[in-house]
Amino acid sequence: QMMFPKEFREKYIMSKTLGRFLTELCSCFSGACGEVKLAFEKSTCNKVAVKIINKRKFVASGLTDANPALNINTEIEILKKIDHPCLIKIKNFFEAEDYYIVLELMEGGELYDRVSRPIKMKEDTCKLYFYQMLLAVKVHNRSVTCWGALNYLHDNGIIHRDLKPENVLLSSSEEICLIKITDFGQSKILGEASLMKTLCGTPMYLAPEVLNSLGTAGYSRAVDCWSLGVILFVCLCGYPPFNEQNTQLSLKDQITHGKYTFIAKEWKHVSDMALDLVKKLLVVDPSKRLTTEEALEHPWLQDEDMKTTFQQLLAQTCTNMSPPETSKMPTTTRKRLHENEEEYGS
Numbered sequence: 598q599m600m601f602p603k604e605f606r607e608k609y610i611m612s613k614t615l616g617r618f619l620t621e622l623c624s625c626f627s628g629a630c631g632e633v634k635l636a637f638e639k640s641t642c643n644k645v646a647v648k649i650i651n652k653r654k655f656v657a658s659g660l661t662d663a664n665p666a667l668n669i670n671t672e673i674e675i676l677k678k679i680d681h682p683c684l685i686k687i688k689n690f691f692e693a694e695d696y697y698i699v700l701e702l703m704e705g706g707e708l709y710d711r712v713s714r715p716i717k718m719k720e721d722t723c724k725l726y727f728y729q730m731l732l733a734v735k736v737h738n739r740s741v742t743c744w745g746a747l748n749y750l751h752d753n754g755i756i757h758r759d760l761k762p763e764n765v766l767l768s769s770s771e772e773i774c775l776i777k778i779t780d781f782g783q784s785k786i787l788g789e790a791s792l793m794k795t796l797c798g799t800p801m802y803l804a805p806e807v808l809n810s811l812g813t814a815g816y817s818r819a820v821d822c823w824s825l826g827v828i829l830f831v832c833l834c835g836y837p838p839f840n841e842q843n844t845q846l847s848l849k850d851q852i853t854h855g856k857y858t859f860i861a862k863e864w865k866h867v868s869d870m871a872l873d874l875v876k877k878l879l880v881v882d883p884s885k886r887l888t889t890e891e892a893l894e895h896p897w898l899q900d901e902d903m904k905t906t907f908q909q910l911l912a913q914t915c916t917n918m919s920p921p922e923t924s925k926m927p928t929t930t931r932k933r934l935h936e937n938e939e940e941y942g943s
């Protein structure tokens with residue numbers, strides 16, 4: 598039985614495990630160890646979700662770059678600062694022998710479970726979900742730059758780098774619902790400033806990878822657009838574009854050459870416009886891949902009914918919204934990595 602910190606037990610009553618516990622355990626090897634439990638907030642009797650991230654398994658598996666604890670604290674800082682209807686909202690955070698992240702309940706669970714069902718999702722539902730994912734990723738990048746509290750990131754964006762159906766949560770078991778993106782464990786805070794500064798001086802001491810990276814610098818956020826393309830592909834046709842079953846090419850070769858598997862009968866009822874958008878996201882060259890802004894301009898998303906539905910769903914949540922109590926949350930003290938650290942040739 599997991600021991601919860603005293604201060605945690607004072608505020609919450611723990612209940613059952615939510616979602617796919619087994620897969621959570623298996624994902625321990627991907628470093629994202631932990632499970633999600635239902636809890637009741639004593640003060641309000643409201644239901645909340647608690648994401649528990651094991652510390653020791655994290656470290657024991659010798660996974661993750663640098664220091665996992667640093668990641669978590671950066672992640673918590675990111676979670677605390679972003680505020681968008683399509684990004685998960687953190688309600689509280691406790692650090693004991695494990696990490697306990699208290700969040701809003703997303704009763705629809707993970708998109709992963711929807712796309713795993715035998716019956717495919719309707720194209721209009723895919724469109725409503727995908728539109729919200731684009732807004733989250735787009736606003737995510739922009740809100741960080743125009744965010745007062747975040748302007749110390751020198752007008753840098755945050756890239757998620759791990760977008761997948763497991764990290765897209767649904768607000769209700771209704772098909773027509775809001776989605777929220779979660780798990781910023783692999784996020785990267787970008788800095789352009791540092792690269793520009795580096796180029797001011799003579800490159801006499803500059804490493805080749807920095808000069809070689811000039812062609813692709815500034816396209817790191819395009820990785821999220823590729824992942825969104827894969828998610829849209831799976832939502833529309835029910836099977837993944839790149840998979841190990843394919844015998845001709847290895848998974849790596851399928852991806853690096855953009856060779857997705859096209860099973861005509863699974864795409865028969867999908868519109869040409871939807872397929873066109875997928876094709877323009879699954880482009881190997883990041884500089885030619887659609888950005889989130891360009892994707893939002895794509896004909897498939899010029900659908901007023903879908904946008905009205907989204908606005909109506911938003912309006913419903915505002916009626917029963919409790920004011921955020923983020924001010925009372927404990928701040929994480931640990932020093933953060935240099936925000937404007939730029940990754941090269943990524």
Ligand SMILES: N=C(N)N/N=C1\CCCc2cc(NC(=O)c3cc4cccc([N+](=O)[O-])c4[nH]3)ccc21
Pocket residue numbers: 615616617629630633646648650672676685698700701702703704705706707766779780781782783
């Ligand atoms: N790994 C990392 N470094 N950060 N990850 C994170 C940190 C941010 C919070 C977070 C939340 C989740 N997931 C949920 O909340 C969730 C799953 C789920 C399934 C069924 C029902 C409900 N529900 O009824 O609520 C569910 N809520 C998964 C990963 C992470």
